[in-house]
Amino acid sequence: MLDTFDPQQKIQLNYGGKIFVTTRGTLDKSPFFARLLSSEGNKDESGAYFVDGSPEYFEPILHFLRRGEIRLDANMNPEAVLDEAKFLDIENMPFAEPKIE
Amino acid sequence: MLDTFDPQQKIQLNYGGKIFVTTRGTLDKSPFFARLLSSEGNKDESGAYFVDGSPEYFEPILHFLRRGEIRLDANMNPEAVLDEAKFLDIENMPFAEPKIE
Amino acid sequence: MLDTFDPQQKIQLNYGGKIFVTTRGTLDKSPFFARLLSSEGNKDESGAYFVDGSPEYFEPILHFLRRGEIRLDANMNPEAVLDEAKFLDIENMPFAEPKIE
Amino acid sequence: MLDTFDPQQKIQLNYGGKIFVTTRGTLDKSPFFARLLSSEGNKDESGAYFVDGSPEYFEPILHFLRRGEIRLDANMNPEAVLDEAKFLDIENMPFAEPKIE
Amino acid sequence: MLDTFDPQQKIQLNYGGKIFVTTRGTLDKSPFFARLLSSEGNKDESGAYFVDGSPEYFEPILHFLRRGEIRLDANMNPEAVLDEAKFLDIENMPFAEPKIE
Numbered sequence: 046m047l048d049t050f051d052p053q054q055k056i057q058l059n060y061g062g063k064i065f066v067t068t069r070g071t072l073d074k075s076p077f078f079a080r081l082l083s084s085e086g087n088k089d090e091s092g093a094y095f096v097d098g099s100p101e102y103f104e105p106i107l108h109f110l111r112r113g114e115i116r117l118d119a120n121m122n123p124e125a126v127l128d129e130a131k132f133l134d135i136e137n138m139p140f141a142e143p144k145i146e
Numbered sequence: 147m148l149d150t151f152d153p154q155q156k157i158q159l160n161y162g163g164k165i166f167v168t169t170r171g172t173l174d175k176s177p178f179f180a181r182l183l184s185s186e187g188n189k190d191e192s193g194a195y196f197v198d199g200s201p202e203y204f205e206p207i208l209h210f211l212r213r214g215e216i217r218l219d220a221n222m223n224p225e226a227v228l229d230e231a232k233f234l235d236i237e238n239m240p241f242a243e244p245k246i247e
Numbered sequence: 248m249l250d251t252f253d254p255q256q257k258i259q260l261n262y263g264g265k266i267f268v269t270t271r272g273t274l275d276k277s278p279f280f281a282r283l284l285s286s287e288g289n290k291d292e293s294g295a296y297f298v299d300g301s302p303e304y305f306e307p308i309l310h311f312l313r314r315g316e317i318r319l320d321a322n323m324n325p326e327a328v329l330d331e332a333k334f335l336d337i338e339n340m341p342f343a344e345p346k347i348e
Numbered sequence: 349m350l351d352t353f354d355p356q357q358k359i360q361l362n363y364g365g366k367i368f369v370t371t372r373g374t375l376d377k378s379p380f381f382a383r384l385l386s387s388e389g390n391k392d393e394s395g396a397y398f399v400d401g402s403p404e405y406f407e408p409i410l411h412f413l414r415r416g417e418i419r420l421d422a423n424m425n426p427e428a429v430l431d432e433a434k435f436l437d438i439e440n441m442p443f444a445e446p447k448i449e
Numbered sequence: 450m451l452d453t454f455d456p457q458q459k460i461q462l463n464y465g466g467k468i469f470v471t472t473r474g475t476l477d478k479s480p481f482f483a484r485l486l487s488s489e490g491n492k493d494e495s496g497a498y499f500v501d502g503s504p505e506y507f508e509p510i511l512h513f514l515r516r517g518e519i520r521l522d523a524n525m526n527p528e529a530v531l532d533e534a535k536f537l538d539i540e541n542m543p544f545a546e547p548k549i550e
Contacts, residue, residue: 358493358499360466366466369463369465369501370465370466370501407503407505410465410503411503411506411529411532414501414502415502415532415533415536417528417532419528419532420526421524421526421529422523422524422526423524
């Protein structure tokens, strides 16, 4: 029973150079992030876990992990978000019919 | 009578990694934020109160708390702002008819 | 004759958490900002004058103070800029006919 | 023969609060910037040359100085970029027919 | 066998003033970046490799190097991305038919 498994623990992500702050409970819904958080070797020198990806396209994925819904701004390329979701092994994103008109 | 109840007191929020600065008087309109500000345990290591959410979708909510009006840019997904408003227990946002054309 | 009245003096604004740098001459066109700059008590701990507002909607107002023209990007909500202009007591913004198509 | 005239020298600009990094060779194409760079008195306390303008509208001008082409995103107000070009005494920007549809 | 050739090595790029973090393996797909990374003289004082270009238009190119696909947001000027791709000697970007509708 280590306090590192506290779902409210704040986690810093360095996603392609942009820092996001979220919680362990939010990220543990994804096997990719559960693996990322399992090794200190995945941290950068500031202590943030590093992913080599585009922060802009990660934002709707992180919203999905937090709130359970996929929401895309009208301007955003949905295929780029899908690229990123595949890279992160997030299979259950309801992307068949992107809500962009 | 503590000066921490000064409505002009500047408050730093760490909303998903982005820092917002506002006042206690602005945030005290919302029960969610009144609770957040009631405990030092909700602060991150820099002294900002932390919320696990998307900063982009919090911006119109903070504008609403400051100015009393909901304003969405044409590009922004209104359902994402609504997700965030529900998470923050802000019930009275006039969202029935989003002003997006 | 204090050098604090040099119109070229650089002024830092902390507008809702975002730092803008402009000059005293630019801000002195607005009575709101002339008042703000008249008291050191309006500074944050870093020495920037603080305003509790949305930086995104302040940007076109600062452009107006600098260049004398209101310019809105196509995506931006013109009513939000108007909320901010009213808060800042900027009355003469030519907003009757926003140039958005 | 001072190395300060090396066209590859990195130059920091503080454009309204946002830091841009470019080279002396890029900026020397513009008489405004050649003048700005001629005096250390135009630097802010961090060593960046200061201009009182909107960073968003400077971005396409800096792209023009770097690559020789004016490119505007669909959302951007072309008149605001023109305001900024006039302020910077950049006369030869091919703005008669903005490429926005 | 130097560990500087580890494809997982994190690399910081200072692209016109914005910091991107990626890996050596991502950048080595491009001869321009392979050359850039071959000399410490291309680093800025913080240790990031410097390129004199617009970060906004580099973002889709870095997504391409990471995920193998060109994705443009609806708002973005595709010719500006092409300017940047030419500057970076990235010839194989499938730009004949930009996916913007």
